[in-house]
Amino acid sequence: MQWKLRDIVVTAVLATACGAIYLGWDLLYKFVPSSINPVVAAGFNGLWWIAAGIVPYIIRRPGAAVLAESIGGFVEFALGSPYGIQAFTIGIAQGLGVELGFMVGGYKKYNLAWMLFATGLGGIGNYIYSYFYYGVDKYTMLTQIGYLVVTMLSGAILSGLLSKWVGDAVKRTGVLRNFAISRSVGKAS
């Protein structure tokens, strides 16, 4: 379970790329009916922690979700996110949520169900942060519940399912031969 230098560098490369995607997502979000309904808008949230899905799925080390999501969030912030430094701090919260999921699995479970579960938990991190910071506490109770549920589902799909789908495809290309994803034949994926 030791982090190798290669794991760290690849984590940073992938997380940085995710950070650029987040920035694009920030801008896209602007044109989307986020002003129509917060619950609808919550459906977009999940992609913002895809780094916390794809990196642990490949690297499979303790802390991978938090590290990847922090780097992704920091890059998003540094590239000029409209959320300012919040992009970084909420990234840590989302990453911690996902990390909890993988920790519960003893960092051994990375099958589809577990990916959906862990990345769904990222939605709770997102909810708690938004509750205190983005005024979610001001919404009506019904809107809040809807926001939480949709956010978690969004995380499970846009972060979890997508990560597994892309990760498996990359695994088939053979470039991941030296990473944990390729060592756990049979029991995990």
Next chain:
Amino acid sequence: MSVTETTQPALPESWVEARHLSVTYPGQDAPALRNIDFSLSEGEAVLVIGPSGCGKSTLAMVLAGLIPQSVEATITGQIRHAPILQQPGAVGYVFQDPEAQFCQLTVGQEIAFGLENIGCRPSEMSARIRDALDTAGLAIDTEAPNYALSGGMKQKLALAADLAMDPQLLIFDEPTANLDPEATSQVFAEIEQLIRSGRTLLIIEHKFEALLDVVPYLVLIDRLGQIRSTGPTKDVVRDEWDWLMAEGLIPEGLSPEFDRKSLIHQREVGEIHPEQPILQARNVSYTYVSKRLGKRLKKQGRSPSYALRELSLEICPGELVAIVGPNGSGKSTLLSLLAGLIQPTQGVITLPPVQPDMVVPVAFGFQNPEHQFIFERVADELANRFVDQDIPDDVQQLLREFELQGQADQSPFALSQGQKRRLSVAVMVRDPHLAYLLDEPTFGQDARTEQYIMARLTALKDQGKAVVLTTHDMDLVWRYATRVVVLVAGGMIFDGSPQDLFYRTDIMIQAHLMVTSDSNHSDDRVSQTPTLSHRFIEVDRRQAQSPIGRLNPGWKLITTILAMGIAMFARHIAQGIALGLIPLMLLWAGAWLTPWQIIKRMSPFVVFFALYTWTLTAYSRVGPHTPTFWFLWYRLSWVGLDNGLVLAFRMLASVAFGILYVSTTDVTQLVVSLTQNFRVPPRFSYGTLAGIRVFPLFEEEWRKIRQARALRGKDIRRSRVTRIVTYALPLMTQAIRIGERVAVAMESRGFTGSAAERAGSRTYYFDTPVSVWDFVYLAFIVVLSVAILLWIR
């Protein structure tokens, strides 16, 4: 040099010695190297050659100790390193890919990285860096960003980074594979210099002819990964000539008394039909500078730099045109324009009209074949649609023709270099086209694949198609081209037959197409800098010198996050405004940005502030007696508006604090500070920095992949399901490969053991000291924010 088949025991003073050594990579059945007996002693220089994929790099990495330390593999037999080679940094390693062996942002930092790993005293670093740059023949400022160097300069920088550590053994692993002929000859000149000065060297090289006179010993490795023969270079070449030819290591038509002139006269020019050109470019100019920036430059009386200027060209049926010129001269730009991938800034490109029996009249082959692949299975790729187990006959035939039998179910990305290239050419020739444009089709291929591809292209030419390719390989030009176009700095300086070019040495030298005797002169071309990615890597000098710019980056980050946390408790508009004013004032007074700069940087975010206000106005929870207004289906309230404005001002503070941080902080310093001041293991901080550094490469990759998709016809665009994966795959595979290579390169420069584990076990090129001002700043921000919350109601 004493390599033994069976006879004498190795001399005691040999530095590296392998006996019956075999190396097998995990997940592979066949060993990459078999039964190697080899030894290398002080002062020896050895050239290793063999067909591509034969295990040359594996041998180099075992000798360097990188296998099994950094790259996992199973080793059987013995390998022994003399103690002198076991210290960190004792073996210098120059890798093939100039992009994938750096982990820092500037030339000075890059060289210093190795010195930090071996614990060199900071006071000595500057002198050692200067010396190393001199020895490597790289005359450049240590502050220069290393992404802006040309390929040749990057390889020299890699060499300098190794030389600074005073290595005992230097290994060059195909250092010129990505370089133009001029840069190649510069690297070769460096190698010659090093051999003369008595260094111990091991060199792996594809285009090795120029080195045969220089390197005294030669090792041949065969396809199975066994040593075929070793000895003094001249003897081995003489004895093994037939084998070298048979393996395609020496292109056909070369003889030991090789004369390039003969190549030209051997080839007969086919029939050309100049009366009906297929592709036409008239007065074409192209700039990568956006229209908006171009206008602004014009106002300032400057003109944007052009990648191509006022170029006219006609491509006719039956021609095989080679576009040559130094790196960055506009070759690929011209090719993309001719393919219609990009539109000219000025001038006209005339493409052939859409033909009834063709999907697209012009086919385009990317330099990296992976950019072309949009399916996950070779058979699907060749069919350009999903086919099941019953592979259609035409696909079967293509598989046979391109020697891809047995690979039908493989992922195209999992193929070998040569197979990938053959597949990408097979995809191009599957459907009929009028013109075939290829960007460096023989790049990274061994002579055998090169011959195979060029034979296919020549056949197309003979059928009356037009073939246009870019290349660095002049032998390919002499041998196959019917016409050569020479570009220098975006202008065409020659357009004619290879025969005419051959005698124009003036043009050849100007375009870096010739190995000149004076090849050591410095090359000051600096490539185009990517736009987006360096916004956060570079800090303006003025901001760096401002009071906030001089604070410790780690503590500054903590202060910034604390300020955000406190702002969370703002409940009134007045509080929000006051909190937002703090960073705005600091941007001006503390970071020395002008008010105009501040407005400009804040303006993109105004829309977002409006959005927050609106969301809460419409969705806030309201008490039973609060007045609300219905607007369409929204229930608006003053309480909500109030909530929304508070949030908007908090976000303004967040964004302004963010801009304050980014515009005053260098990312390298942040990383160093995390390790120096907060004891983050260097492996994590420097590893992350190395990963972030790779990012700029993505912009380029992304652009190419989008273009490649556009070329595959509309049926592909319809199959949306595969889209995300087909975009992500080439990017991800590339990212992971580069990440892995960077990690190996870092470890080869001594980034192992305690130097990578503990912050206290390495030295630092520059300090990120913590001073009393860092705490003054922290206290100032915290006290001021809390005071605002308490006093303003």
